[in-house]
Amino acid sequence: MVRERKYLGAETNAPVSIICNCCCKRCARKRQRRCLPPEIIFNILLHLPALVIRDVMRHVCREWNLMIRSPYFIHHHLRNSIGGIIIQPLFLAGKSTYVVMRRGCLEISEFDCGFAYAIRTSCNGLTLIPDSRDIYTLYVINPLMKQRTALPPFPHTVDIHSEFKLAFVEASMEYKVVNARGPKPLNPPKQIAMLTIGVDRVWRHIDVQHLPLTARTALTTFPLVTGGYVHWIGETFVLTLSAETETFCEFPMPQLERGFRKFLPMDGNLSVVYCSNELSRDVWEMDSETGEWTMLLSFDLKPLLHRFKDLFSNEKSVTYLGWLAVREVLVLSTICFQRHCIAYNVKTGEIQSFELGTDCSNTKPKVYNFVAHKNSLVCLEGGF
Structure with missing residues (x-):
């Protein structure tokens, strides 16, 4: 049924339905051309x-x-x-925050992972979180897409979820979870556990007894992930696991004198912020595939300490939390009072600061968890 309107066809005396059809066809052709x-x-x-x-x-x-x-x-x-950083109170007694640098400006928004526990690892927008009702059940979750999938039960008791890391194999488009902590976490492991999401129904074990004792000892430390590689930091080397080949390589550290070193993921590579002297810091970058180190840049802490005298009493009170813009913007804070954060462009010297939400009922300083994260459309179950 076509509703009559006098202004339609007033001059042509044509039926309204014909005029509407012609109009729709003309509009469709215009839309198609545009x-x-x-x-x-x-x-x-x-x-x-x-x-x-x-x-x-x-x-x-x-x-x-x-x-x-x-x-x-x-x-x-x-x-x-563009990658950002998830900032969560370590014990989740407050709201989580997502910070990203876009076109030179900070964008800060609330972040909801959907679970009561803090995120310990993130890869391509996927996070690994234990169930709030059963900490031995682990889920891989895309918080943006509101999707999750449960992992098969781990073969032994889990005490520290930070040991589970997600890695991405671009060649096969698969995601793998790695855990190097055995039943006795303080002892060098004889094998590591690995799981290919959506493929393995039980955890596989890879023997590592062929590695030198120093390398196996490094496996007891907390690992870092850069795309398809998992890194454990030793005293003079980096032990790197390729998620694609499931093999290890031991890469030497750059020739640096003993001093402060902070290792941070930087997109697909590993970086280290090194204290070259009191107020100067050097940034080195390691190619995850070849293990080759490159001196990337140096930056000065003097402008930072001068502007934020009330926060930073000296260079030793500065802690490095992660990269916002790769090779450019580093997020810093204080060792004890992490609620006040600073985005420092180490190339231009530009400084932007922001504060995390405060809880009026609790005046005690909170300890925060900082995880590199990138919001993505990656689907766990084949669709939105």
Whole structure:
């Protein structure tokens, strides 16, 4: 049934239905002429944050939704996305925060992982979190997409969830979970546990008794992940596990004198902030595949200490929390009072500061957990 409207067809005396059909066809042809080529739309969407794509862009039309859901788009969007840092109270007695640097400006928003426990590892937007009701049950979760999948039971008691790390194998597009802590955490392990998500129904074990004792001792420390590599830091070396080949390499440290060293993931590579003298810091970068170290840059703490005299009494009170912009913006805070954070562009000297939420009912300083994270559209169960 077509509703009559006098202004439609007033001059032509044509039936309203014919006019409407003709109008719709003309509008459709106009829209078709105005429509951008799919490859241009693809490239535009690649530059939008994952949150905008999830909440807005995938609802525009069926064609865009199909494009956004394709593994090809998800993979390329992930590679084009900007990484940030999740900041959580260590015991979750407060709200979690997500900080990202976009076009030189800080973007700070609340972050909901959906679970009561703090995130200990993140890879391509996927996080690993224990169940609040059963800490021995681990879930891989994409907080942005509100998806999760449970991992098979671990073969022995779990005390420290920080030992579980997620790594990504780009060649096979698979995710693997690694744990090097055995039943006796203080003893050098004889094997490590590994699981390929969606493939393995039980944990596999890889023998490491062929490694030197010093290397196996390093496996008792907390590891760092850079994409498809898991690193354990020794005194004079870095022990690196390739998630793709499931083999170890021992890479020597750069020739640095004994002193303060802070190791941080920096996108796909490993970085170390080294104290070269009282107020100067050097940043070295290790290629995760070859183990080659490169002196990246040096920066000065003097502007920081001068501007924030009330926070930093000296250079020893500064702690390094993670990279916002790769090779450029480093997040710093104090060792004891981490609520006040600073984004320091180590190339330009630009300083931006921000404070984490305060709890009026609790005046005691909180200890925070800082995890490098990148919001992504990666799907665990084949769709949104």
